[in-house]
Amino acid sequence: MSSKTATPAERAAELRRILDYHLYRYHVLDDPEVSDAEYDRLFDELVALEEANPDLVTPDSPTQRAGAEPSAEFAKSEHLSPMGSLEKVTDENGLRKWADDVRKRLDSDEPVAYVTEPKIDGSAVSLVYENGAFVRGATRGDGIRGEDVSPNLRTIGAIPLRMQLAEGEVPSSVLEVRGEIYLPLSGFRALNERLAAEGKKTAPNPRNAAAGSLRQKNPQITASRPLSIWVHGLGHREGVDFEGHFEALEWLRSRGFRTNPFAGRHESIEEVAEVCREWERRRVELDYEIDGIVIKVDSLAQQRRLGSLHQRPRWARAYKWAPLTAQTKLLNIHIRVGRTGNLNPWAQLEPVEVGGVTISTATLHNEEDINRKDIRKGDLVIVQRAGDVIPQIVGPAGPHKRGTKRFRMPAKCPLCEAEVVKPEGEAMHRCPNRACPSRGLETLIHWVMAAMDIEGVGEQFVRGFWKEGLLRSMPDLYRITAEQLREYEGFGEISAAKAVDAIQRSKEQPFLRVLYGLNIPQVGWVTAQNLARHFGSVDRLISASQEEIQEVEGIGPDRAEAIAEWFSDEENRRLVEELRDLGLTFEAGEAERPVEGPLTGKTYVITGTLERWSREEARAALEAKGAKVGDSVSKKTAGLVVGEEPGSKLEKAKRVGVELLDEKAFERLIA
DNA sequence: CGGCCTCGAGTTCC
């Protein structure tokens, strides 16, 4: 190399070109040409040169990758063209139905080709290049605007700071490159080992680790994480165009971007189905997690004709595999007694990873369910995450271990030893003892967390003071003093005063919440609300006959009987009186008045996460207009508010033809 | 009586 004759500016430019080339060999091609030591030597030379001549530093210099200062927070950055999300299909029928729909919409016999790519379980980003140089990049955000994480993206070696141009090529003035940032599994394991060694919290799965790494305030930390990228498409572009998506991928690859080697172009949907089957099997071979296959109509002209619905392109689908399953040992079956006295068996499992999280317990519902599935203590069992969330035991993985026995519910309550009962025709066993400690404790937890929603007072608080004997019933709660709290660990002067204040303030909670918190069998939130509205006060409810209670909306003979019986119990009446004396609300007020509004009589359901609203805020906004907010979709549902990462409700809503509302439509509705 | 629809209750992980 000719550093002796070149000017510093020439040498700096040459070094940048060489270093970029080696980064590309290392990160994108995975085929380094020089040793790390040699790379470091060249890098150090450039650093020295730039330090001596600060005016030679360019923003796209390899030395600038980890140089930025930690930022206070990320700025919002608007995407030049929106980042849509993908509709999913879960089986081959769904895939074929989509293909039929595509053909119908194109309305001709013209051939349709598809491009398949592994669906990377990572964090989506959009990178902006101006005249061939990386200028900024942002997370997906709500699809319209994301967070500008440019300093962190610069630290990722697989992202070119400068595109590789052909000889004499004039680069596009503005180009949006779309990709998925991910953490290789090997890097994920190494990261967790390091975090564990430093006594820090480990990351639950590679996707969280990647997303978390990308949102680090300090780019130095991001730089220490072995993040990489698979580039999978283009957004806004000027000066370049393509006929097909696959052609665009090849172009991106030739310009130095890391595109997935397993992307393929196929002439028929049957070929696509074969790819999906193949990768479901082969996914374990990869050094990164994929949760399906992305399928796109190749022709950009066809894409334009198909268009989008609710920011979801009609020309693409995500084929997502059935929930992951795993095998593990069923160590034991325990019994928990709920607040109503129901006995719930649950499984203690040898911890096992399913779909990125470690599962160690799972519910088993009831005796019948356990024996129908033929699950026995000591068995190797198959575990899956239903709806991608709740762990479930599917059944035994093979023959039973020698000496295992069918599960039998204990004859006596594990907490109070009372004789367990099982009403004819019902699935659940019950502990009939009203004085069973489980009832009192679980009722208190329900009161504090669900009904009264007392800030700073939760399950641990109740359990702790229950153990101390300070707390046996709801009235006890209102007699706890700050002085008493301070005797216990974790409470200082301020926190004790705060907790007592929060408890006292809960006396202002409306009648329907009090009714809900009393733990009357068959009375949940909705029934409590209906009862409060109908009777207006606890006195009228107490003096009502079973027939009168049955007149309330949603209450038939069964519930009416259970409610009348609860209020005829001497002890329960004393509880009501005591709470009334303490100042709790037993008269209906503002909260019980039905809201009359433009949406009265309509029921809406919410799924997924909204950008600007929490679930509770969205619910309150709808209710303020008179609407009801349900949690399951049916034909009677007026609309489904769809946020990010919607659940199965979206599928159902589409099946029964319920109107879908994105966040904007939702905001118009409540405006 | 059958078939929705709605409600209640218990749930996992972080």
Added chain:
DNA sequence: CTCGAGGCCG
């Protein structure tokens, strides 16, 4: 989210 079961309508 899912299951079980009560309520309601045809």
